[in-house]
Amino acid sequence: MKVKTFALYNLYNMEHKGMKLIITRIESEIITCELEDGAIIDIAQKWFPPNIHEGDIIEFDLTSKS
Secondary structure, three states, X not given: OHHHHHHHHHHHHHHHOEEEEEXXXXXXXXXXXXXXXXXXXXXXXXXXXXXXXXXXXXXXXXXXXX
């Protein structure tokens, strides 16, 4: 799971330099996220802040150095 998610993240960002995750479901310590292109990934809940909710959007900017 970790390797698949990391590989997907790297492939996606080679072109986009950023990523938006939309939280679509939280169930049994697994968070299901949808990427901008419609791809669905599952990530362990431990990698998210405790106050995450369905419908939240997390944006990653890989061009920023801060």
